[in-house]
Amino acid sequence: xxxxxxxxxxxxxxxxxxxxxxxxxxxxxxxxxxxxxxxxxxxxxxxxxxxxxxxxxxxxxxxxxxxxxxxxxxxxxxxxxxxxxxxxxxxxxxxxxxxxxxxxxxxxxxxxxxxxxxxxxxxxxxxxxxxxxxxxxxxxxxxxxxxxxxxxxxxxxxxxxxxxxxxxxxxxxxxxxxxxxxxxxxxxxxxxxxxxxxxxxxxxxxxxxxxxxxxxxxxxxxxxxxxxxxxxxxxxxxxxxxxxxxxxxx
Ligand SMILES: C[S@@+](CC[C@H](N)C(=O)[O-])C[C@H]1O[C@@H](n2cnc3c(N)ncnc32)[C@H](O)[C@@H]1O
Numbered sequence: 001x002x003x004x005x006x007x008x009x010x011x012x013x014x015x016x017x018x019x020x021x022x023x024x025x026x027x028x029x030x031x032x033x034x035x036x037x038x039x040x041x042x043x044x045x046x047x048x049x050x051x052x053x054x055x056x057x058x059x060x061x062x063x064x065x066x067x068x069x070x071x072x073x074x075x076x077x078x079x080x081x082x083x084x085x086x087x088x089x090x091x092x093x094x095x096x097x098x099x100x101x102x103x104x105x106x107x108x109x110x111x112x113x114x115x116x117x118x119x120x121x122x123x124x125x126x127x128x129x130x131x132x133x134x135x136x137x138x139x140x141x142x143x144x145x146x147x148x149x150x151x152x153x154x155x156x157x158x159x160x161x162x163x164x165x166x167x168x169x170x171x172x173x174x175x176x177x178x179x180x181x182x183x184x185x186x187x188x189x190x191x192x193x194x195x196x197x198x199x200x201x202x203x204x205x206x207x208x209x210x211x212x213x214x215x216x217x218x219x220x221x222x223x224x225x226x227x228x229x230x231x232x233x234x235x236x237x238x239x240x241x242x243x244x245x246x247x248x249x250x
Contacts, residue, residue: 009146012209021146022122026096028203029073033098035198037074042197043190051237052076052139055168055244058235061085065134068093068158070123070151071141075103075116077168081137082112091117091133093126123151131160139168143214152227159249165229171236171243172216178239186211217243 006017011024032039040048055077061067061084069078072092082090090112094100100118103109109116121127123138123145136155145151155165173179186208194204215223217234220243224232229247236243 010213012206018146025144028206029096030098031200032198032203033102039197051242052080056080056084059166063087067135068133070138073099077137077139079108082115089115093119093121095122126154126158128158130157132158134163136165142167142169143210156228156249163249165247167245170211171240173240
């Protein structure tokens with residue numbers, strides 16, 4: 001295949017060859033890893049913690065379950081899951097080693113070390129056998145993946161029958177005025193904040209652009225159904241700034 005024949009995808013508002021996207025995303029998260037947790041708190045005013053807690057409330061972790069947290073970054077979701085189910089086990093998988101390094105340095109990681117694995121890998125080609133996990137989570141990760149349908153197919157493959165998928169992702173506010181105000185904040189404030197805190201404006205410009213490119217709640221629910229999941233439902237968080245999507249493998 002020549003370059004001109006290659007399929008393209010979006011990286012924020014840019015069109016790039018599909019084969020280039022993972023490298024660009026890896027560059028973003030390698031650059032921001034050291035300040036990732038701090039920036040999450042600053043940008044969202046701490047809201048991301050409440051959204052992750054809401055994810056746990058709906059997921060209701062149970063003792064003995066095996067969780068795979070894809071694009072798990074610095075471990076926020078896995079730590080919360082293991083706190084609620086002290087005999088569960090979790091695997092955090094991420095494309096960017098620097099994010100996993102930050103996660104492993106957190107106090108929770110050493111306290112939970114025996115129940116936690118950290119794996120470098122790609123959501124589109126998971127290094128696990130079929131029917132392995134009870135729960136698959138991905139939080140603020142799937143919009144960065146080059147082919148979302150491939151990641152959802154992999155989620156379905158590695159879940160056991162009866163297993164559950166839950167996705168936390170930025171979404172669409174179903175109110176034009178509120179969406180306009182939110183866009184003003186996102187595009188006007190976040191890249192400048194990224195520049196001030198991490199010295200990297202471009203990575204945060206990508207962040208806000210990638211949020212706008214991600215499908216709305218109904219379109220994403222349809223993609224989850226197409227991957228074979230049943231009982232697909234979603235809940236808006238903070239008026240739809242973010243949304244949780246849930247589905248089951250039967
Ligand atoms: C915004 S962070 C989310 C981290 C964490 N889940 C959270 O909610 O705080 C996005 C993460 O997705 C990871 N990522 C992006 N593309 C990926 C892929 N194809 N496979 C696995 N991880 C990926 C990045 O390396 C980054 O750590």
